[in-house]
Amino acid sequence: MIEKQKLKAFAERELDSFSDYLRIPSISAQNSGINETVAWLQETFSALGATVEVWHDQGGNPVVFAELKGNSSKTVLFYNHYDVQPPEPLDEWKTPPFEPTLVAGKLVARGVCDDKGELMSRLTLIKYFKENGGLPVNLKFIIEGEEELGSPHVDAYVHAHASQLAADVCIWEGGGRNESEQFQITCGLKGIASFDLEVVTAASDLHSSLASYADNAAWRLVQALSSLKDQQGRIKVAGFYDDVMPLTEDTKKAIKDIKFDAKRVTQEFGLLRPFVTDDPAKALVNSATLTINGLSSGYEGDGTKTVVPRRAVAKLDCRLVPNQEPAKIAELIQQQLIKNGFADVKLHYNTGESAFRTDLNDPFVKLNVAVAKEVYGASNYVVVPNMPGGGPAKQFVDELAVPIVMIGIHYAGSGPHAPNENIRLSDYQDATAYLGRLLEAYQAE
Numbered sequence: 001m002i003e004k005q006k007l008k009a010f011a012e013r014e015l016d017s018f019s020d021y022l023r024i025p026s027i028s029a030q031n032s033g034i035n036e037t038v039a040w041l042q043e044t045f046s047a048l049g050a051t052v053e054v055w056h057d058q059g060g061n062p063v064v065f066a067e068l069k070g071n072s073s074k075t076v077l078f079y080n081h082y083d084v085q086p087p088e089p090l091d092e093w094k095t096p097p098f099e100p101t102l103v104a105g106k107l108v109a110r111g112v113c114d115d116k117g118e119l120m121s122r123l124t125l126i127k128y129f130k131e132n133g134g135l136p137v138n139l140k141f142i143i144e145g146e147e148e149l150g151s152p153h154v155d156a157y158v159h160a161h162a163s164q165l166a167a168d169v170c171i172w173e174g175g176g177r178n179e180s181e182q183f184q185i186t187c188g189l190k191g192i193a194s195f196d197l198e199v200v201t202a203a204s205d206l207h208s209s210l211a212s213y214a215d216n217a218a219w220r221l222v223q224a225l226s227s228l229k230d231q232q233g234r235i236k237v238a239g240f241y242d243d244v245m246p247l248t249e250d251t252k253k254a255i256k257d258i259k260f261d262a263k264r265v266t267q268e269f270g271l272l273r274p275f276v277t278d279d280p281a282k283a284l285v286n287s288a289t290l291t292i293n294g295l296s297s298g299y300e301g302d303g304t305k306t307v308v309p310r311r312a313v314a315k316l317d318c319r320l321v322p323n324q325e326p327a328k329i330a331e332l333i334q335q336q337l338i339k340n341g342f343a344d345v346k347l348h349y350n351t352g353e354s355a356f357r358t359d360l361n362d363p364f365v366k367l368n369v370a371v372a373k374e375v376y377g378a379s380n381y382v383v384v385p386n387m388p389g390g391g392p393a394k395q396f397v398d399e400l401a402v403p404i405v406m407i408g409i410h411y412a413g414s415g416p417h418a419p420n421e422n423i424r425l426s427d428y429q430d431a432t433a434y435l436g437r438l439l440e441a442y443q444a445e
Helices: 004-013 034-047 116-131 154-160 208-212 217-226 249-257 262-269 280-286 326-339 363-376 394-400 425-444
Strands: 051-055 063-068 075-081 101-103 106-108 138-144 169-172 183-186 191-200 291-297 311-320 346-353 381-384 404-406 422-424
Touching: 004 116, 004 425, 034 051, 034 063, 075 116, 075 394, 106 425, 116 138, 116 425, 138 154, 154 394, 183 363, 183 404, 191 217, 191 326, 217 291, 217 311, 249 280, 249 381, 311 326, 326 346, 363 381, 363 404, 363 425, 422 425
Parallel strands: 075 138, 075 169, 169 404, 183 381
Antiparallel strands: 051 063, 063 138, 101 106, 106 422, 191 311, 191 346, 291 311
16 A cells, blocks of 8 residues: 555656646647657557557647556556647736646646646556556546637547547546635536637628617627526526536535635635625536637727727536536527527527436445545535536546546646636645545456
């Protein structure tokens, strides 16, 4: 059995061994640093004794597959992604985004939370086991490079390489401590439908004096958006909630166990308005959303330019719960706009991912709970039915028939996608020790 303190010290000591990973600006949205990152992953996994392949056959950015043999017949599959969000706005970073920097017990860098730091923790653990008796179980890794673009090719890769990816269980990226410092064992993901709405009202922008008779694309779009949601936050789209399934009793109980610290969340994000729900914990798990991500129309530069905009665009997403189909939801929204008198507002579907939940009574979930009690304490963990974010996990469930659990190194203030993204070194050490004990416990089952 591993010595937890020894492994924690090892994790801190070896942090620099993998920090070059954070220095590569692997920004998929800008097609930056992709080849350099793939080369780093190949070299690093090979140095740890893994068999490594780079897959290109299904299009998109390369997918890295790595496999290591352990001391049992059991196999754990890990999912990670090597791409990160753009670092902008750069003026809000207190340290260079692609130069990992220690600040008051925190490691700051773009991607350190989402999701490079978690792969670093897993690589550290492999190195530890290699030096201390060998891996308890077989390990496989699939590391993609388009997660921040919605993982458009992952389904095809999982389908095409299902035999190579075969495993007994799957551990996903993403996880850690919540606002109340509970370690989260997360068993699912929300789905997502991402789309644009566009309206055009004229051949060109007009002088604003003509607003006395000419329609305005910006107003037209705002009115269309307003017709889709009421003041209480309920989505006014016919059929939007029809496929939402009732919560099981186990799921209801798990939600009640989540300690949502409203005051801390408000302070952490600097929220200036009250919550839009009376039950944030339940909403995070099982409320579908319709969110305006951005609006663009007319003149947006400095100074004054008085025009009637000819075109307006809004970017939106829906976070969906199990059994809601992304493409169907987008079509329902388009049909509702037509019913509301906005047939000229066109929906352009971008991407979608389906939601899923692992059975909370699955033996692997229960094993995670047992190890969490050992590492974090009997009352300092929580089982989360699904996280509020999305990911391409449903295809893994459908193709590989594996239970999926999300565990990781984050904390509530990690700031994924935001300036000054960070992790706490203490969480990095604890989570590495937790994963080590989990793999040992899984071998012993």
